[in-house]
Amino acid sequence: QVQLVESGGGLVQAGDSPRLSCAASRLTVSDYVMGWFRQAPGKEREFVAAISWSGGRTVYADSVKGRFTISRDNAKNTVYLQMNSLKFEDTAVYYCAASSARIVGDTRWNRYDYWGQGTQVTVSL
Helix, strand or coil, rough: CCEEEECEEEEEECCCCCCCEEECCCHHHHCCEEEEECCCCCCCCEEEEEEECCCCCEEEEECCCCEEEEEEECCCEEEEEEEECCCCCCCHEEEEEEEECCCCCCCCCHHEECCCCEEEEEEEC
C-alpha cells in the first residue's frame, strides 16, 4: 500500500529553520502533485504549499509565502518543506499529501488522494 512518511518535526524555537521530509513508498512522487497541509489544535486542516508533478510550479499559502519552500528530490522519491523564520502560530501537525489530479493550484484538501500520518511541529517563543 502507498505510504507517505513525514519526519523532521519536533520542538523548535521561534526563528528556527527546520526541514520536514516526506518519503514515499509504492508511489512515485514525480507522478503526483505533492502538497503540505497543517492542522493546529481546534482548527481546520489548512493548505501550506504544493509542488507540481514536474517540479516547475509551486504554490504557497499567504501565511507562509516567503518563509517556507517546498521542493522534491525525485531520485530519493522524497518531498521537503523548508521552514524558515518559524513563528509561534506555525505550531501544528504537518501532513504530506499526494494528488493525482495534477492541478497544483487547487488547494482543497479533498483533492488529495494519499496522506501521511503527520509530524508535530511545536514552536516555542
